[in-house]
Amino acid sequence: MLASTTTFKIGEKPLYQPFHGWWRFWMIVVVLLVIGASAVFGATYHFTRAIDDPLRRQKAPVWDVQSQYVVRGMKVNAISLRLMVQTGIRRLSGEQNMKQAWRRFVHDEDVIAIVFSPLAGNNLSSNDVLANVLVESLVEADFKRENIMVVGLTDSHSAPAGTRPWRYGWQTQVQDFYSGEDYLPLWLDEVTAIINVPSLMDDNIIGLRGAIANLAWPMIKSPARFYLNGGDPFLTDIYNIPAIRGKVRLHIMNALRILYYGGPEVRLCYMWEYGSLLFSRDPVALDSIGLELIKRARQDQTLPRGAPESFKCEYLKTAYSMGLGYFDLNFIGYQRIQNDPPDKPTATTSEGS
Secondary structure (H helix, E strand, O other), X not given: OOOOOOOOOOOOOXXXXXXXXXXXXXXXXXXXXXXXXXXXXXXXXXXXXXXOOOOOOOOEEEEEEEOOOOEEOOEEEHHHHHHHHHHHHHHHHOOOOHHHHHOOOOOOOOOEXXXXXXXXXXXXOOHHHHHHHHHHHHHHOOOOHHHEEEEOOOOHHHOOOOOEOOOOOEOOOOEEOOOOEEOOEXXXXXXXEEEEEOEEEEEOOOEEEOHHHHOOHHHOOOHHHHOHHHHOOHHHHHHOOHXXXXXXXXXXXXXXXXXXXXXXXXXXXXXXXXXXXXXXXXHHHHHHHHHHHHHHHHHHOOOOOOOOOXXXXXXXXXXXXXXXXXXXXXXXXXXXXEOOOOOOOOOOEEEOO
């Protein structure tokens, strides 16, 4: 038996025809609303979430810019460091013009905080030199010096001249961050953009002090209360506070000297001169690469007898699950560049701190 079919004669209208025009109209309205919402929310989503790739077709870029001349002992070569900053900003932004490159991350009207790691101390980091290089690079790109704030230097008086002073102290209203609550710093209310400059170092409690930790522990008044369970999930919850995460535009990891064991206490015997700056917009990807560098140093450098060559950093997995960035190395576009000046610098060195 043949299946029955419904046919219409010429000029005869189907039963649903009176509603056909309305159906098309509402479908068009829905499509336009979806496209409009994607455009609106996509513009603000860009700075507040690292993972915006549900199909996993892209990789989080991490640029490792290295120079064999930038650090020697306790001295840092400012010329080499300046070239490294220029290369990293250009590669990450995709722009050759430095004015345009910086504006991929920060805007003319922004009040910018450059946040360093105070725990790195005088022996490990070269934050004073790097702070001057970053400030001068921004000023040369026509950003106002008085709109640049330098936070976290070991000596607050060593901030580059003419920059915006930062107020020490804590806000009066407590901030809830799901796994706890605490007070945020006063200076956070003044700034609209954050350039995060962590020093890469081992930590015997949380595993790694990097991009996420640098915008977590120093951002609350009483961090010691949240050291339980290796800082998980407290570190990621603090970083995820909108007043912090929503202002972060760029991460520049100071890996000129890496503390690969015994941190956060800095001991010279466990310090590796890697001579690199790492650039990324993804804090989890950056910390994941930093973790691999520390593991490599533990394999190649001196360790106490019985010390493990590898270690875990559980809060990075939590950060990935929260959408803060990529933890899996398969989804991280790591690229290393040897960036040396044409002539070997000899006399133009600056004391690092």
